[in-house]
Amino acid sequence: MILQNQLVAQTAAYVQQALQHAEGGHDWWHIYRVWNNAKLIAATETVDLLTVELAALLHDIADSKFHGGDEEIGPQTAIQFLNSIQAPAEVTRHVGEIIRHMSFKNSLGSVHFHSPELAVVQDADRLDAIGAIGIARAFSYGGFKGREIHNPNIEPALHMSKEAYKASTAPTINHFYEKLLLLKDKMNTATGKQLAQQRHEFMEAYLQQFYAEWQGEV
Template sequence: MSSVPHRIITLNHAAASLFLSRLLPIHISTVKGGGRRDICSVGSWSVMREMEMERVVKKAEALVEKVMRGNDASHDAAHVWRVRDLALSLAHEEGLSSHPHSMEIVELAALLHDIGDYKYLRDPSEEKIVENFLDQEGVEEDKKSKILKIIKGMGFKDEVTGKGNTEWFPEFGVVQDADRLDAIGAIGVARCFTFSGSRMMKLHDPAIPPRSDLSKEQYMKKVEQTAINHFHEKLLKLKDMMKTKAGQRRAEKRHKFMEEFVKEFYDEWNGLN
């Protein structure tokens, strides 16, 4: 049996992404003159898709390094790498690893989730950075739509009233849970005091009690607050807001650590220990 020559096609990044999204995962064949056929196996296209995804991920990582370079250590690139690793790990536990499309959404959403964060906006145009990036890299429309929905809806401010996001989907759940896991436990404690210090907040002031029944607008408003109040207003609530079973399991240990930390903090503040 004679070998079949391969046809080489050169595409720009955007066209390649669109081309692959249309062809995968079908078997592709073209009939040429004289009955000869060029056949491209699904495996070949899968490799090309993986290579394209690796390229986009590297570009996303570079964007994170560039945009978040001036942030304090509570919301820096290292935070993003941890969230990415957590999100991919949760996705495996939730059974998404058999769906490459879902894993790609999870990884890109995790990488880009803090770009344009309202707490660090220097210019209103920064809110469009992620959307522009996805367009420039030729990310297909359905994937882009899910990534943007995750990023725009995963913040605590959108659920601060206790009403959960009823439109969440598996990829949303694992990315949001990953971000929230990095906000609690030992890392969460460190991040809380790092952020508070960067904003010149007091550690604690008995005259400034934690706020309750906050609206989204009240939560986002810049008022005098303390580092320890953030545990009561947000961090100690996150365990019960996890959306995935895997996230719920991991949150238990981190939540317990924070409870013990807060108790010890008050005991030491009051001279009891």
């Protein structure tokens, strides 16, 4: 039986290599932060830590938005890798389901799967989407996609469907209202909710400063 820490180390090495040229908001360092967040949250929850760590490490191994919208390439890539290192079959299946269901866009449709481990990894990923890091990631991805920073003539689209969210090309500031400011109230765990509060308040303060500078008021 392969030791759990060996499975985690092999997975971390694989992901670091695979994502070495990824967009800055979805690179190895994003994975590293989510992995650390997940371990922090898991310490206060009753979960299988191996499943949590492997899912955190593999959750963006093939993000659909970088693969033509293919939502199966991520879980399938993760499952194929875990099979190759002889991870336990049930852990591998569970990790695949977590990756398949954890994204924000999937919460906009019907949710068909949940587990305590999904709750932890989802919270860990959402924490990295808000606060100072979340702001940096939003503008990194917006620049990668060639989007406007802000356009006062384009209103945020609230209550979007999953399809509309995936198709959006709105300015990055709109993304705060369409996703980032909504995440605080979507956290699953007590620890996740506590950590999200301060990061949420930081984003609100940032937006106040942003609009004041936009209007030349400060």
